[in-house]
Amino acid sequence: MKRVMSAPGFAALEILAKGRESAEALNSMLDQQQLPEVSTMPHELRGLVEQILHCCDRALAALSGGTGGGTCKKRNPEHGSPVDLPCTMRSKRLRVRGGERGIQVQKKWTMEDGFAWRKYGQKNIHGSKQPRLYFHCSYKDDSGCMARRQVQQSEANSVYVITYFGEHTCGVDATAIGHDEKMEQFVINFGSGTMVAQQSGSPWSSCDDDGLVVNRETPDLCNSPKDEEELQEGMVAAELIEQSTRVLELMSMSSPWSEHLGRCQEWEVGHSKSLFDIDEFINIDSLLQ
DNA sequence: CGTATTTGACCTCG
DNA sequence: CGAGGTCAAATACG
Numbered sequence: 001m002k003r004v005m006s007a008p009g010f011a012a013l014e015i016l017a018k019g020r021e022s023a024e025a026l027n028s029m030l031d032q033q034q035l036p037e038v039s040t041m042p043h044e045l046r047g048l049v050e051q052i053l054h055c056c057d058r059a060l061a062a063l064s065g066g067t068g069g070g071t072c073k074k075r076n077p078e079h080g081s082p083v084d085l086p087c088t089m090r091s092k093r094l095r096v097r098g099g100e101r102g103i104q105v106q107k108k109w110t111m112e113d114g115f116a117w118r119k120y121g122q123k124n125i126h127g128s129k130q131p132r133l134y135f136h137c138s139y140k141d142d143s144g145c146m147a148r149r150q151v152q153q154s155e156a157n158s159v160y161v162i163t164y165f166g167e168h169t170c171g172v173d174a175t176a177i178g179h180d181e182k183m184e185q186f187v188i189n190f191g192s193g194t195m196v197a198q199q200s201g202s203p204w205s206s207c208d209d210d211g212l213v214v215n216r217e218t219p220d221l222c223n224s225p226k227d228e229e230e231l232q233e234g235m236v237a238a239e240l241i242e243q244s245t246r247v248l249e250l251m252s253m254s255s256p257w258s259e260h261l262g263r264c265q266e267w268e269v270g271h272s273k274s275l276f277d278i279d280e281f282i283n284i285d286s287l288l289q
Numbered sequence: 290c291g292t293a294t295t296t297g298a299c300c301t302c303g
Numbered sequence: 304c305g306a307g308g309t310c311a312a313a314t315a316c317g
Contacts, residue, residue, distance in 0.1 A: 118292095118293070118294085119293080119294060119295085120294090120308095120309070120310075120311095121295090121296085121308070121309060121310080122294095122295075122296075123306090123307060123308070123309095125306085125307075126305085126306060126307085132307085132308090134308070134309075136309095138293095150308090
């Protein structure tokens with residue numbers, strides 16, 4: 001049956017959300033940085049920060065069960081419908097409002113999060129110029145995955161506010177495989193081919209639209225949802241840890257960047273402790289195990 | 290021709 | 304009754 005989120009699961013979610021926030025802040029710091037040119041370091045560091053953000057989103061999506069999403073019920077399980085409309089029009093309405101909470105994240109450049117989504121609706125929201133887009137997992141039909149998300153672009157800038165509902169029971173990170181155009185879209189944001197060049201030498205064994213490479217040993221992970229789901233969470237966490245560690249290494253090994261590190265630590269005091277959060281990421285695997 | 294997206298209608302909730 | 308969420312026919316696309 002549905003996996004009930006454990007207390008460590010909630011803790012992990014909280015940490016992820018906090019950490020994501022911090023990584024986002026770190027990213028905007030990189031936007032504003034006026035450091036002397038430091039070879040390719042800014043690109044790589046920036047890339048890593050982006051990857052952390054990306055991993056956070058995926059981890060959040062993977063962990064976002066227990067929000068009530070799994071409890072959606074069909075109002076009319078069988079085609080017992082009112083007389084005045086075709087039964088197909090009334091048989092599948094879902095009851096979703098009222099108490100269902102989602103995990104909300106913000107993405108700066110792209111609404112991609114490593115999962116495969118199919119759009120099923122779009123709605124103009126009162127008081128908002130940008131429409132809200134509705135997606136469900138592409139594997140909904142194949143494996144009954146009930147994960148959904150809502151995406152809304154903020155008017156001021158290109159920040160996507162993404163709210164996740166339900167959890168992925170398909171166990172697949174489907175967009176991880178062969179989405180070159182999306183990767184390009186992402187690479188452009190780094191202003192160089194750094195990330196692409198990084199692929200071959202990368203020790204990371206997963207891949208996404210942010211330029212990492214995924215090696216999947218199991219071609220169809222949808223077959224055993226529960227185990228694969230946990231495996232996936234573990235993979236995302238491991239990826240996150242690896243990248244966070246590299247950010248810390250990068251930031252502390254060059255002097256201009258240790259200067260920046262100092263700035264981060266200053267900021268840390270006043271805000272939500274970005275470096276502490278990254279350290280905390282590194283411990284997240286213990287929470288997930 | 291199969292699959293994904295668009296879009297208008299329908300449904301539920303507050 | 305209006306706003307938001309979802310469905311599914313129509314349409315676009317490869």
